[in-house]
Amino acid sequence: MTTIKLNQKLKRIEIQKFELDNAIVFNYFDNLPVTDRDEKFIRALYIGVLALMEDRISSFLSKTSNELGTELESLKMIFEMKKELFYKSTIKGTLAEDELANALNEYFKSKRMPDQALLTGNSAGELARNKTGDIICQIGNDGDLKIAIECKFDKSIKLGPIDGKDLFIRKSDTAWSQLIESNANRNSKVSIIVFDISLVDNSVLKFTENVGFIPEIGFVAIIDSQRGDYSNLIIAYMLARDIAMSAKDLDIDKDILSILVTRILKDINEIRTVKNLVERNIDNNKDILKQIEKSILLMEFNQKYLAQFLETGTLTKKDLLDFYMGEDVKDQFKLIEKDILKL
Structure with a gap:
């Protein structure tokens, strides 16, 4: 059995059983707090991968001891240059909360929404010494209208539905418990728990x-x-926002709400499934998308001149030249093509 397996569906590396007999590595992790070891291991693995990607390992190992210091400094520079990418791909804890809050605030700004995502940091909420609810989203200017968001980039957190809960075993966090706890602790109307696809x-x-x-x-x-x-966080937030804004004025039938939201999410998930299929064949589909956009632009362009002709009974020489050359269509398509190539 191989130690490392690749989960192609989740784009995840899975390590079955792993042991390493190395004094340097052992001493390094032995001097770290237990809570920091997982994060440091991920960082160490990532730095090693960066070095391999830079194709520097063979020359690195062949250097004399006097030159090792220079190579280590070079490796450090590689790490520093790619630190932003590194954090985005391995964010946990506070880094995850910052990323989510920034993503939400950027979305609010782009849509000109009066909402604001605020980090709660180490501040306790309504429950004594309880910090559950990493982000509070303030809806508009209503101080009582809030959505609580808990970030759990932790593969040990299970779903935890109430029908499977055993009250006599040691307490452990679950998605259900964190949602309920976030609502109670931050006195919010609705709560959201966020997982990362690589840590769930x-x-x-x-x-x-x-x-x-x-x-x-x-x-x-x-x-x-x-x-x-x-995008899934934005979808969840907008649905939660609608519920929160209605809940303050209306006596909502929860069963009907469940039916409506479930149907909406079903349709959204189907759309995302189609999107994923398109992305798997991205090169071919980019060409298809470009051809579709060309056809749409040409239909609109031709329709414009047809309408003008039917209204006046003729086209001027300048209009006929513009129609033949189609420069407007070319310019419009260049902008659309750039967006398609970014997909």
């Missing part, structure tokens, strides 16, 4: 791979930080 338990993935809704409890959103894809 299978029980959560079985429930949803995108956005899931638990009636009376809250939303589950799966993001992909390595690709900078926070």
Whole structure:
């Protein structure tokens, strides 16, 4: 059995059983707090991969001891240059919260929404010494209208539905418990728990791979930080926002709400499935998309001149030249083509 397996569906590296007999590595991790070891291991692995990608390892190992210092400094420079990418692909804890809050605030700004995502930091909430609810989203100017968001980039967190909860075993955090706790601790109208696709338990993935809704409890959103894809968080937030804004004035039938939200999420997930299929064949589909956009532009362009002709009964020489050359269409398509190539 191989030590490392690649999960192609989740784009995840899975290490089955791993042991390393190395005094330097052991001493390094032995001097770290237990809570820091996982993050440091990921960083060490990532730095090593960066070095391999730079094709520097063979020459690095062949250098004499006097030259090792220079090579280490060079490796450090590689790491520093790519630090931003590194953090985006391995964000945990505070880094994850910062990324999510920034993504939300950028979205609010782009849509000119009066909402604001605020980090709660180390501040306790309504429950004594409880910090659950990493981000509070203030809806508009209403101080009582809030959405709580808990970030859990932790593969040990299971879904934890109430029908499977055993009250007699040691307490452990679950998606359900964190949603309920966030609402209570931050006195919010609705709560959202966010997982990263690379750090999420299978029980959560079985429930949803995108956005899931638990009636009376809250939303589950799966993001992909390595690709900078926070679209599922935005979807969950906008649904939660609609519920929060209506809940203050209306006596909502929870069963009907559940039906509506479930149907909306089903349709969204189907659309995302189609999008994923397109992305798997991205090169061919880019050509298809470009051809579709060309056809749309040409139809609009031709229709414009047809309407003008039917209205006046003729086209001027300048109009006929513009129609023949089609420069406007070319310029419009260049902008669209750039957007398509960025996909």
